[in-house]
Every structure is written in structure tokens, then in C-alpha cells.
Amino acid sequence: MNFLQHFDSEKVIEACVAGAGDFGRGVLRQAGQMKGLSVRIAVDVNADVAARALQLSGVPDKKIMVCHSSAEVTEAWDKGLFIASGRLELVTHLPFDILVESTGIPDVGARHAELAIQAGKHVGIATKETESVVGPYLTRLAERHKRLFTPLDGDQPSLLIGLVTWAQTLGFEVVAAGKSSEYDFIWDEQDGAVWCNGQRYPAPDLKSLWALPENQEATTVTARSKALSAIPQISVPDLCEMTNVANATGLIPDCPAFHAMVLRTHEVPTLLDHREFGGVLQGSGRLEVFNCLRRPDEVSFAGGVFVVLRCEDQETWELLHGKGHVLSRRGHSAMVYLPRHLLGLEAPISMLDAALKGLPSGGGSAVKPRVDLIARATQDFVSGQALEMKGHHRHIEGLKPEVHDAAPLSASSPVPFYLLPGAEIVRPISAGQPITLDDVSLPDSHMLRLRLEQDAMFFENLAPSNRNLKKETHHLRDA
Numbered sequence: 001m002n003f004l005q006h007f008d009s010e011k012v013i014e015a016c017v018a019g020a021g022d023f024g025r026g027v028l029r030q031a032g033q034m035k036g037l038s039v040r041i042a043v044d045v046n047a048d049v050a051a052r053a054l055q056l057s058g059v060p061d062k063k064i065m066v067c068h069s070s071a072e073v074t075e076a077w078d079k080g081l082f083i084a085s086g087r088l089e090l091v092t093h094l095p096f097d098i099l100v101e102s103t104g105i106p107d108v109g110a111r112h113a114e115l116a117i118q119a120g121k122h123v124g125i126a127t128k129e130t131e132s133v134v135g136p137y138l139t140r141l142a143e144r145h146k147r148l149f150t151p152l153d154g155d156q157p158s159l160l161i162g163l164v165t166w167a168q169t170l171g172f173e174v175v176a177a178g179k180s181s182e183y184d185f186i187w188d189e190q191d192g193a194v195w196c197n198g199q200r201y202p203a204p205d206l207k208s209l210w211a212l213p214e215n216q217e218a219t220t221v222t223a224r225s226k227a228l229s230a231i232p233q234i235s236v237p238d239l240c241e242m243t244n245v246a247n248a249t250g251l252i253p254d255c256p257a258f259h260a261m262v263l264r265t266h267e268v269p270t271l272l273d274h275r276e277f278g279g280v281l282q283g284s285g286r287l288e289v290f291n292c293l294r295r296p297d298e299v300s301f302a303g304g305v306f307v308v309l310r311c312e313d314q315e316t317w318e319l320l321h322g323k324g325h326v327l328s329r330r331g332h333s334a335m336v337y338l339p340r341h342l343l344g345l346e347a348p349i350s351m352l353d354a355a356l357k358g359l360p361s362g363g364g365s366a367v368k369p370r371v372d373l374i375a376r377a378t379q380d381f382v383s384g385q386a387l388e389m390k391g392h393h394r395h396i397e398g399l400k401p402e403v404h405d406a407a408p409l410s411a412s413s414p415v416p417f418y419l420l421p422g423a424e425i426v427r428p429i430s431a432g433q434p435i436t437l438d439d440v441s442l443p444d445s446h447m448l449r450l451r452l453e454q455d456a457m458f459f460e461n462l463a464p465s466n467r468n469l470k471k472e473t474h475h476l477r478d479a
Contacts, residue, residue, distance in 0.1 A: 003349070006357075007036060007352050007356060009036065009356055011036070011356065012035075012036055012037070012038050013036060013037050013038070013097050013098065013351060013352060013355040013356065014038050014039075014040070014094075014095060014096040014097050014098075015027070015031070015037060015038070015039045015041070015096055015097060015098045015099070015100060015351060015355075016039070016041035016042075016043065016088075016091060016094075016096045016098075016099050016100070016116075016121075017039055017041065017042050017043065017053075017099075017100045017102065018043040018044075018088050018099060018100065018101050018102065018103055018112050019043070019044065019100075019101065019102035019103030019104060019105075019108075019126070019127070020042045020043070020044045020049065020050055020053030020054075020102075021053075021102065021103075021104065022343060022344070023100075023102040023126045023154065023155075023343050023344045023347070024042070024044075024053065024100060024102040024126075024344060025053050025056055025057055025344065026154070026342075026343045026344020026345045026347065027039060027100050027102075027344035027347050027348065027351075028042060028053060028054060028057035028059075028344075029057045029058060029344070029345070030344065030345050030346075030347075030348055031348060032057065032058055032059070034348060036352060036356075037348050037351065037352065039100075040077070040081070040082045040083060041082075041083045041085070041091050041094065041096060042054050042082070042083070042084050042085070043085045043086070043087065043088050043091065044084075044086065044103075045086065046086040047066045047067060047068060047084045047085050047086040048066065048084070049086075050066075050084035050085060050086065051064050051066050051084035053084075054082050054084055059082050063081055063082050064081065064082045064084055065079070065081045065082070065083060065084070066084045067083050067084065067085050067090065067091075068085075068086070068090075069090065070090050070093065073085060073090050073091050073093075073094065074093075074094075077094050088112050088115060088116070089115065092115060092116060092119040092121070093119070096121065097121065097122060097355040098121060098122040098123070098124055098351050098354055098355050099112065099113075099116040099121050099122070099123050099124065100124045100126060100152070100344075100347065100351070101113055101116070101123055101124070101125050101126060101127050101130070102126035102127060102344070103127055104126075104127050104129070104394065105127065105129075106127065106129040106130050106133065106389075106394075106418040106419075106421065106447055107130075107421075107445045107446050107447045108127075109125065109127030109129065109130030109131075109447075110130045110133075110134055110138075110445075110446050110447035110450050111446040111447075113125060113130065113138050113149060114138065114141065114446075114450065117138065117141050117142045117145050117147055117149065118141075118145065120145060120147065121147065122142070122147045122148045122149075122150070122354045122355055123138070123142065123147070123148070123149045123150070124150055124151070124152040124347065124350055124351055124354060125138075125149060125150065125151055125152070126151075126152055126154070126155055126344075126347070128151075128155065128157065128237070128240050128241055128244055129240060129394055129418040130418070130447065131151065131157075131244050132240045132243045132244055132372075132373045132416065132417070132418060133373075133416045133417075133418050133419060133447055133450075133451055134447055134450040134451050134454055135149070135244060135247060135367060136247060136367050136368050136369045136454055136457075136458060137450050137451070137453055137454035137457060138450070139362075139363075139364070139365075139367045140457060143365065148354045148358065148359075148360050148364075149360075150350060150354055150360035150361050150362045150364075151244065151248075151350070151361055151362045152347040152350040152351065152361060153342075153346045153347055153349045153350045153361055154341060154342050154343045154344055154345065154346045154347040154350075155241070155341060155343070155347075156179045156241050156303065156304075156305050156341055157241050157244045157245050157248070157362070158350060158361040158362060159305045159338060159341055160177060160178070160179060160241075160245050160305040161245060161248050161249060161361065161362055161363065162361065163177070163305055163306070163307050163336070163337075163338060164177050164245075164249055164251065164307055165249070167307050167309055167336070172307075172309040172310065173284055173309065173310035173312070174251070174284065174285060174307055174308070174309065175269075175272065175273055175274070175281070175284045175285075175286070175308040175309065175310055175333050176254075176272040176273075176281060176284075176286045176287070176288050176307070176308040177245070177249075177251055177286075177287060177288070177305075177306065177307045177308070178242065178272075178287050178288040178289050178290070178305070178306060179238070179241065179242075179289055179303060179304065179305045179306070180289070180290055180291065180292045180301040180302075180303055180304055180306075180339075181233070181234075181235065181238060181260075181289060181290070181291045181292070181303065182197075182235070182237070182238075182303045183196050183197040183303075184196070184291075184292045184293070184294055184300050184301060184302075185228065185231060185262060185291050185292065185293045185294070186294060186295070186296055187203065187206055187210070187293065187294070187295055187296075188296065189207065189295070192204050192206075194206065194228060194231065194293075196231050201228065201230050201231050203227060203228060205227045206224070206227060206228070209223055209224040209227060212267060212270070212329075214329075215278070217267070217270055217271060217278055217329070218271065218278070218279070218280055221261050221262065221263065221267075221271055224261075224262050224293075225260075225261060225262050228262055231291075233260045233262065233291050234257065234258060234260040234289060234400075234401070235393050235395070235401075236373075236393055236394060236395050236396075236401045236417065237393050237394065238258075238260075238289045239258065239289070239373055239401040239402070239403055240373050240394075240401070240417070240418075242258070242287045242288075242289065242403060243371055243372070243373040243403055244362075245287060246287055246370050246371045246403065247363070247367055247368060247369060247370050247371060247406075248362045248363025248366065248367050249363060249366075250285070250366075250370060251285050251286065251287045252285065252286065252287060252370070252371065253286065253287050253288070253371075253403045254280070254281050254282055254283075254286045254287075254288065256402035256403055256404055257400070257401075257402050258287075258288060258289050258403070259271075259280055259288060259290075260288075260289050260290065260291065261280070261290050261291070262290070262291045262293050263290045263291070263292070263293060264292070264293050264294060265292060265294070265298075265299075265301060265326065265337075266326050268290060268306060268308065268326065268335045268337075269308045269326055269327060269328040269333045269334055269335040270328040270329045270330070270333075271290075272286075272288055272290070272308045272333075272335075273308065273328055273330075273332060273333045277328065277330055277332045277333070278328070278329065278330055279328075279333075284310070299339065300339065301337075301339045302339055302340050302341070303340075303341055304337055304338050304339035304340050304341065305337065305338050305341070306335050306336065306337035306338075307335070307336050307337070308333050308334070308335050309333060309334050309335075309336060310332065310333055311327065311328075311331060311332055311333055311334050314331060317331065317334055318331070320334070321334075349361075368458060369406035369454065369458050370405070370406055371403050371404060371405060371406050372403070372404055372405070372406045372407065372414065372416050373401055373402075373403055373416060373417045373418070374401070374402055374403075374404055374414035374415065374416060374417060374434055374435070375396065375399040375400070375401060375402075375414070375415070375417045375420060375434065375435045376399065376400050376401075376402055376432065376433065376434050376435070377398060377399060377429050377430065377431050377432065377433050377434075377435065378398055378399065378400050378431055379398040379431050380428070380429065380430055380431050381398065381425045381428065381429040382425065382428055383425055383426055383427055383428060384424065384425065385424070385425040386422070386423070386424050386425075387399070387420045387421060387422070387423045387424070387425070387440070388421065388422070389418075389420075389421035389422075394418075396417075396420060396421065399417070399420070399435065401417055402434075407459075408455035408459045409437055409451065409452065409455055410437060411436065411437050411438045412436055412437075412438065413436060413437065414434040414435060414436055415435050415436060415437055415439075415440060415442070416451065418447070419442060419445070419447065419448055419451065420435065420440065420442075422442075422443040422445070423440040423441060423442050423443065424440060424441045425439060425440055426438075426439065426440060426441050427439055
């Protein structure tokens, strides 16, 4: 595609960024270098934080106005200044085209997205946690307002949806699709250790597990993963992103916790193939995550995305193999991949597609609740314990993520993972149990209200008790 022709327009798209962290600042910075995109509005936890993000993005102080009221916002806009605000509600009356929601806070993301859509704006969602719980509802809400709710390039879900649908358009059988984990496993052979995310992990047995013997690939990779078990091999963000891809594309995980193998790049199509061809998968159309194992002088996968395709024409694929493309050991499948994601620096492509072309970077009208990201206890819990979301990875201590078939909220169904922050345990839970609605008292959050709307929208046989769930005070409490 020639992007200059694709976006050939005199119109300048106006945007607002809510959540000016790494992703949001990337959008702010890149917009300053573009002719067709203007991002003059930044919203964060308070106006001063938003102003600082604008400064870090290269905006001179004299062009920034810190605003605490709608009147100040209007004044700043009319003067052509950049606006720093602590509340999205103060800026939604401005004539911007698209909101970038990148707060990373699930409930805030839900509130911001709904507010923007109702104000007639497109929404580009970088808060994947929100999308994993209520993405299908917000997609339909946007459609009713003749707007788009869409993931953004720069994050793996959008990039992977693009790669999958590219392959499907060409008629390929997609055996598997997915991403590598955020941080490579880097083997320092002389040191006898693996480095990951700046931490050193002794790995004295890895040398014997570096190569995969013929017909022993799966067993060797299993031993490799055990040898490196001190390193986290799956994270909540990984499975959260794959949940969003599943709901957009219909691809599904091979198992609820994913295989999450430790693989060298060239090993991916060998292991992520059907079992009959030496892989670990039960069938095609599977979503997966792997951990990229490499030497320090080998190229990183950098949290990139991939598809594994079936090789129907052996002669053609042997030709491509000779040009360096990655084929499985048996030649039945091949991997095509994008070894990068550039966060907010490449998000403007999706923003322009939405605002100029009316094209989503996600599944659009095909999005529906096919799967849910749920939580399984890794420790015992007692009544009265609170569940708190922590850290960059938005994890909850004592819980691990899994992806299961979607279900409406009910007493016995697992609770979507990102409805659990702020919940209180109301009965003992043993390690190994999924967290159900009967186990917790949920805060009466904005996202919970939208999830109930989503359940009513998509599940025709919803029981009356589920429709009135908000009235069941055993499960809901004030936030």
C-alpha cells in the first residue's frame, strides 16, 4: 500500500490523548512531525501531569495552557494553544475527531470511551484491559453513533489482526497466530545464564537444550521451559491482548493457559503446527504466545507478531525458504512475522484510517464476545482479602490469567479478570480454583455496568436473575 496516496487529503485530523504515559506521549511526539494529524489536547490524572507530557513531547511552554474548566479549555482552543486537562469531561465539546484512550486503567478506559463515543468522537483504544471486558459493547455503541471503537497500531492486537486478515485475504490457512512476550530470553553462554528484562537467571542446563534433536522437538522444548522456570513465561498483558484478537477474529487458544513455549525464532513454525507434523497444536486457527530465546548477537523479536501458514505448494515454499523465510523442519508450515511494535509512534496510522477512511484496525462489526480473560487462584484466599491491581503489567497477586469461552456474568461463571481490581473475597478460595462471582464482592464500577449491558446485548438466553444482577447486593458494593 502507498500510504501517502491512501491518506491523500487536505483535512487535518484533530485528536485528544487521555493517558499521557509512554503510549500517549508517543502519539503526541509523532503528531508534531505530521502534516495530517494535530494532537493539541492531553488529559491525565491532573492537568499538571498532562502539561508535563506535552513538554516532554517537544511543545514549548508558551504554547501550553493548563485548564481547570470548560471555559478555559474553550479559550485555549480558540487561541490555538495546546490544552492540558485533568478531566476528559472538560474537553469533549471541542471539535476533535478521535480520542486515544491510553490510561491503562480498566474502569477509567471504559468511562472515557463511552463518554467520547456519546460526544460523537471515534475512540482508538490502547487500554487493552478495558477492551478485554467490554470491547464488543463499545464497538456496537460506536456503530450506533456512526463512529468507530478500534485498537491502534503500535499495540500487538491491531498489528496481529492486520497480519491475520492479510493472510486470510490471500487465502492462506492460518495454522497459528500470536506474539512473542515483551522481553526476550537472552542466553549468555560463557556466563551460563539467561538475561530477561535486566535480570540474570542461572541456566547451567541450557546448553544441552539449545538445539532440538530430530523427532524430539516438543519434549526438548518442554525440558527447556522447565529449566528456565524461574523466569515468568506468560503474563496477564499477553493473554489480555490475545483475548482481544480472539474476539475480533474468531481465532482461539489451543489451551486456556496457552503453551507459552521458550523458542528460538526459527523453531516457531515447527512447534506451532499440528501434532501430526511434530508440533503441539490440536488444530488450526490457534492463538499463541512464545518467549523468544536468542544469543546476544541475534536479532530480537521485540514483542512482535506472527502468523504460521500452511505450505500448500512445496516448490514455492522451498523457493521462499532459499530466500531466508522461516519454514518448519518438516516443511509443512512457514512463519511470516513483524518483529516490532512501536507503541504510540505508529498509532497515527490507525487514527487516520478511522477518522479519514472510516476503517477500523480491529474487527469492526465482526467483534463479539467469543472468549473471556479470567483468573485462577495460585494461592489460598480467605474471606475479607482485597484484590489489588499492581505494576506495569496490571497483575493481581495470587491470580494467573486464562482464556475461556465467553459467558454472561452469573454466580457460577468466572469473573472477567479486569472486573476484579478492588473486589473483596467473600468466601474461602483454594489454590487452583477459578474466581467466580459467588467468590467476590465487586465494586459497582462503570465497567461492570457496561459489561452487564454487553451480556444483555449478546446473550439471548440471559436469565432474568442475570439481567437484574446490579440489584444483588451480595455481589456488588460501592466503589
